[in-house]
Amino acid sequence: MGSVAAADDDSPMAKQVFRRWDVDQGELFPGSIREAVPAEHLVHFVRTVVAEDLGLGAIYARYTQTKGQPPYDPRLMVALLLYACCRGIYSSRRIEIACEERLDFRALVGTERPDHSTICQFRQDHWDAISELFVQVLQLCRDAGMAKLGHVSLDGTKVAANASKHAAMSYKRMKEAEPELAKKVEEWRKTSEETDASEDQEHGKDKRGDEMPEHVKSAVRKLAKVRAAKAKLEREAKEKAERLAAQRAAKQEQTGEKPRGREPKALGAVPEDKAQSNFTDPQSRIMKTRNGYEQAYNAQAGVDAADQVIVSADVVVRQNDGDELVPMVEQIEANTGAKPAQVSADAGYCSEENLTALEKRKIDAYVATGRQKHGSASATGGEEKKKGARVTAMREKLRAGGWKSPYRLRKQTVEPVFGQIKEARGFRRFLHRGLAKVRAEWRLVCTAHNLLKLAVRMRPAMA
DSSP states (O other), rough: OBBBBOOOOTTTTTTOOOOOTTTTTTOHHHHHHHGGGGOOOOOHHHHHHHHHTTTOOHHHTTTOOOSSOOOOOOHHHHHHHHHHHHHHHOOHHHHHHHHHHHHHHHHTTTOOOHHHHHHHHHHHHHEEHHHHHHHHHHHHHTTTTOOOOOOEEEEEEEEOOOGGGEEEHHHHHHHHHHHHHHHHHHHHHHHHHHHHHHHHHOTTTTTSOOOOOHHHHHHHHHHHHHHHHHHHHHHHHHHHHHHHHHHHHHHHHHHOOOOOOOOSSOSSSSTTOEEEEEESSOEEEEEEEETEEEEEEEEEEEEEEOOOOOOEEEEEEEEEGGGGGHHHHHHHHHSSSSSSSSEEGGGGOOHHHHHHHHHTTTTTTEEESOOOOTTOOOSOOOOOOOOSSSHHHHHHHHHHHGGGGGGGGGHHHHHHHHIIIIIIIIBBSSSSSHHHHHHHHHHHHHHHHHHHHHHHHHHHHOH
16 A cells, blocks of 8 residues: 555556655645635635624524533535535535535535435525525625616526426316225224234234224325315415406406406316326426426526516415516515616517516516517517507517617526526526425526626626
């Protein structure tokens, strides 16, 4: 063992002298681990921003116990989560391994070694406060002269849920499965009562002989899930129908004419047979993606065109983006204290109501009215099914602008950001379940994205 000798080579052209390879050679390390990482490295920037610029009062406020071992410094834990996201590492177990093996992570945590359980628990305990860091980092970007809101593009991308689509069941199948499962459980109970005495002797005095078999336990668990999911679908169907009925009534009162189309169904809390619910993550939905149908969420982002800084972020459970335009614009103003001068969005956001809302807010809108034909700059090719005075006016506005229309900024603004998040940093599936946790997780990912943009802007000042 020891040093590794080079193999002999009789070839006249072979180089005979090599650097010595000795893994046992002694070495003098720097006084601190962080000195072993270049001064301009991202890890130093993240550590400095968290330690000096972010307010973590909401996290510190939760530490009220004085007994027991002292917890890890919240600044360390927040910096660790943000830096891991910047490097495309999201699993708490992979973060733990990185703290053991990677020099850049060790330059952040120093001699501390938080394990995956601690990392996971910190994230669970402080999701709300971690989510609010998005606004703080966005403000740092604004202070650095970024995200001036000259032009903001909106879009949504489907991100897979932490659940299999095969764990979903349609309302029709629930109606069929519920009596089947209930019958199976009842048959076992009846048989158990009838054979209790004889099985007592067979199984011994310490057991009654009617312990529930594993396959029946499974049926009981599934029956409970089916009934809960069925009730959820019925409740959602009724709420949706009541909401649509109220909208139709308001529109009729406003125009004096009865709205076109059929009256909303499901007022009696009867969903459509094809309505589905997932047993693993009931709040996720089957959504159409480029790869077919997946159990997913719809992650929304508003992106500033100048620096690709995300200025609004949300997650919804609807396939279509139409209802998200106004909330996303309102969130921009809430996050930054200012309205965007221009907003662009694809055809999924186009409606009379949305265009009216942007007009009232005095925002210059560029919203596609149909699918873009290949080679077309106006994005008005394809279908022209959407009607209305403002939709027609928008269609003409985009056509008149042609290749010079600000709509051209949309694809080069928001879609590359989704590419950076999903391709470069590998975020393609949520780790957590439930809309609230998924929203916080998405905002953490978007915070890391903005932190990277800020680091690029600030790097000359750091050098």
